[in-house]
Amino acid sequence: MKLPQPSQLTRRKFVASATTVAATAGVWSELPAQESNSPNEKINLICVGTANRAAADVDGVKSQNIIAFCDVDSRYLDVALSKHKDARGYADYREMIDTESSKADGIVVATADHNHAPATMRAINAGLHCYCEKPLTHTVQEARMIAEAAKKKGVVTQMGTQIHAGDNYRRVVEIIRSGAIGDVTDVHVWVGKVWGGGELPEKGETPPANLNWDLWLGPAPVRPYAAGRYHPASWRRWWAFGQGTLGDMGCHYMDLPFWALDLRHPTSCEAEGPEVHPETCPEGLIVKYQFPQRQGHVGQLPPVSLTWYDGKKVPREVAGEKVPNSGVMFVGSKGHLFSTYGSYKLFPRDKFSNFQAPEQSIPNSIGHHAEWIKACKDGSPTTCNFDYSGALTETVLLGNVAYRVGKKIQWDAKTLTSPNCPEAAQYISKEYRAGWEVNPAV
Incomplete structure (x- = not known):
């Protein structure tokens, strides 16, 4: 060696x-x-x-x-x-x-x-x-x-x-922090993709010779292989392996308000969607997070409500504006800002017709x-880094926790518990197959 x-x-x-x-x-x-x-x-x-x-x-x-x-x-x-x-x-x-x-x-x-x-x-x-x-x-x-x-x-x-490395996200963060649309107290985030629905296969099949099914399962409970139902992509719709559309896209789209508004941990979370299925994720979901007042890069920031929509629940109009199938809308006291991955728009249009973006303060990424x-x-x-993205991931996945317990949960981020909903614990963590545990080194 x-x-x-x-x-x-x-x-x-x-x-x-x-x-x-x-x-x-x-x-x-x-x-x-x-x-x-x-x-x-x-x-x-x-x-x-x-x-x-x-x-x-x-x-x-x-x-x-x-x-x-x-x-x-x-x-x-x-x-x-x-x-x-x-x-x-x-x-x-x-x-x-x-x-x-x-x-x-x-x-x-x-x-x-x-x-x-x-x-x-x-x-x-x-x-x-x-x-x-x-x-x-x-x-x-x-x-x-x-x-x-x-x-x-x-x-x-x-x-x-x-x-996150794209220029557009950086420019949006600069605009929001400049105060161009005032105090932001409401954000809407939506993605029209659908990763959900379906039932367990009626019977299992022999995995193809090229696929080590036991290693693919890894920490998950053993279940039979079924062609086209899990590997290579459809695993996202199953609770055992993924977290639906929210898990797939939440970290991409919620990243922008997290960055621009210095968000970290919500104080409460509630969700609505179809009846909870024990095996598969929903085909449409609305999640409402409440974030507290906090110290940001530009001073003290007001509480924020962030609403996520996906799949069959995406809106067609947000803050009085018709919107496409995915995006982020910041609602401020002086105006609104809508952003996709690659571009942004300010509303009302006439008010911002001669808008001059603030001087660049966040360097372009290499x-x-x-x-x-x-x-x-x-x-x-x-x-x-995992400090920032870990908190982002916690928040994203908490939406599915609220959905699966079927009630608004008050959230204690320090202890990763819900004081009003102890049953949330079953979805905050999970058990692992022997040999696949997640344990930090002592």
């Missing part, structure tokens, strides 16, 4: 120190990545997942040395290995992490949601810097555990909300993956 290079050990120690200082100074989500002190030095990475969304993540880090891949589908794995001739292949990410962590600097996790936390926590415990797809975890408790473990271990982290790679090398901050 190849021993870790001294330069790798030195870099890990440096980055751990630098990230601790950055977190203490409270600069996680604002400082831009700077030019690398060693731009030609490549880091060693291992990747969990190789196809679909994972393929895009692999492409985002291919400038570095990818030394190993893991995929439960041998067809996908073979394609990745054919493009990276020197990389080693694994079916079980536990084996890959345990075997390769002494040689690797970081890991990219891009699996179905239920495997995010087990893979990421194992990597954190091994001292690896972590890039993990959204939502960061499958449960609220996992998000808190992962964020705390990463901070304690001093590893560099980034959640895969790639649109790229979402590039931020993380650079931070792994020199300890510079990332904008979607």
Whole structure:
């Protein structure tokens, strides 16, 4: 076995120190990545997942040395290995992490949601810097555990909300913070995608030879394979593996108001939708979060109500304006701002016809993956580190908790409990199959 290079050990120690200082100074989500002190030095990475969304993540880090891949589908794995001739292949990410962590600097996790936390926590415990797809975890408790473990271990982290690196989100944040639309007390966020509905297959099938079904299930309870019902994409509609449309898209769209309004933890949450199904997520959902008064980047900010809509529940009109199938609407005391991923509009139109955007204060990103790679090398901050994205993920997933218990829940973020709804605990955390537990290192 190849021993870790001294330069790798030195870099890990440096980055751990630098990230601790950055977190203490409270600069996680604002400082831009700077030019690398060693731009030609490549880091060693291992990747969990190789196809679909994972393929895009692999492409985002291919400038570095990818030394190993893991995929439960041998067809996908073979394609990745054919493009990276020197990389080693694994079916079980536990084996890959345990075997390769002494040689690797970081890991990219891009699996179905239920495997995010087990893979990421194992990597954190091994001292690896972590890039993990959204939502960061499958449960609220996992998000808190992962964020705390990463901070304690001093590893560099980034959640895969790639649109956060786009110019439009940055300009919207600047406008909101400038006070152009006044005090924002109401935000509406909606996505017309549908990940829900369906019933359990009547009978199971033999998995194809290329798929290790037991490893795909990972921490989830054992169930029979059924072609086209879970792998490779439909898992998002099942509670055992995903969190529906809210889990899929919430971290992308709610990221914008979280960033612009300095949100963190709601004080209450309630949801409405169709009758709760024990196995599959709803085809349409409305979730209402209440956030308290808080200290923001531009001073004291008023309480905010944030409403999420998805699937068959998306609105056609928001704040008096006709809207497309997805977007974010900030409602302020002096006007409204509507944003998509790539553009924004201010209302009323006549009032803002000659609007001059504030001077740019948030630097353009060098790229979402590039931020993380650079931070792994020199300890510079990332904008979607697990402290920020962990709180975002907690909030997103709390909406499904409220929906599944069928009542408004008061939320104590410090203890991850609902004082008025103890039954929420069953959806805040979950049990794992033996060998797949999510436990931080002591």
